[in-house]
Amino acid sequence: MQTVHTREELAQLDAQDPLRRFKNRFALPESVIYLDGNSLGALPHGAAERAAQVVTAEWGQGLIRSWNEAGWFELPLVLGDKLGQLLGANPRETAITDTTSLNLFKALASALRTQKSDAPQRRVIITERDNFPTDIYIAEGLADLVNSLSQETGVPYEVKLIDDEASLRAALGDDTAVLALSHVNYRTGSMWDMNQITAAAHDAGALVIWDLAHAAGAVPVDLNGADADYAVGCTYKYLNGGPGSPAFIWVNARHHDRFWQPLSGWWSHNAPFEMAEHYTPANDVRRFMCGTQPVTSLAMIEVGLDIALEADMDAVRAASLELTDLFIELVETRCADHGLELVTPREHAQRGSHVSFRHEHGYEIMAALIARGVIGDYREPEVLRFGITPLYLSRTDIWDAVEILREILHTGDWQREEFTVRNAVT
């Protein structure tokens, strides 16, 4: 591929790019280049109107009738099936509900319960040391719960952390109950080969849970193609669902009628409004829900989902790879000798849609960038993270962002006192 070196050439390529028409579907501030859509996606036009409709008409006028008449009750699965089209899911395998942390708890508990029946000696949950912290904490919390309540004096449940593919393959064994990995790593952007790793885990007798938080809407995913067991993920990142919008859970149909997940609230009951004395789980993915849904937030997700479905994931992926390549090339050429070290794999097959660089003054540099309207984020240790979202970022945005980074590094502007103050959320 020919390397493009001028802003003018990039602007010409942008002008011919069919994905450019999606930028005006989002309400982005004029003076901002937004490189954090991997953490909180942008506001799509129509989402505020959808929320207002839920509040004013459906709630205000419809009142409780709206659970039936406005389709509120069906939303988790209706939206789940829409999202499922991006994930290689079959109908009624995906629900949008709860948070990623909660959904992971439910998936892990269900997987352990299934293994307890099929292969009781399997007591190890394998996950990554470099995983998003909540994924490790939830696994630790579940292991602690089952161990503390167990009457047995046998082998306790345990969380084992792996560092790379070699240690993963070495760790998979007769004692492995479940492997829980993030498809795209939140910090480095590196991506596991879902097909190969799922097959390796299955060969070892383990079940597999994929956390798609940084993958859904960013890279093509085919859960049934990979024969995965469970998946969870966020809708507020690349799917542009809004701050704290409900997460999703996907469960391969072969696991639907096995065991309960322990957050067996009434929304997961087979007939919630029978108000039965005892629990009977639903026989599809509804079994993985818990209680009443946050309807306003849930309803808004549809706006971002419709845009994602319209855009075609393969085109988005191709653009993401082009823009991430461009970003890496420009930073390495125009910001050379300033101590930035790429931590994201260069191989296309091994990375998602964000690019991370390490710098010993990463926090201050990111704070200086944000002050100039280039919004990325910072992750310990010393990592500057830049999310590349082709629906609303162009080649010239990437050029302009790197120029501002170059100026900040060149002038030492990041050394100002104000940039050393740490915010609660980074």
Ligand SMILES: *Cc1c(COP(=O)(O)O)cnc(C)c1O
């Ligand atoms: C963002 C993210 C989460 C967030 O979980 P919440 O329950 O929404 O706070 C979980 N896992 C991964 C891998 C993430 O990147």
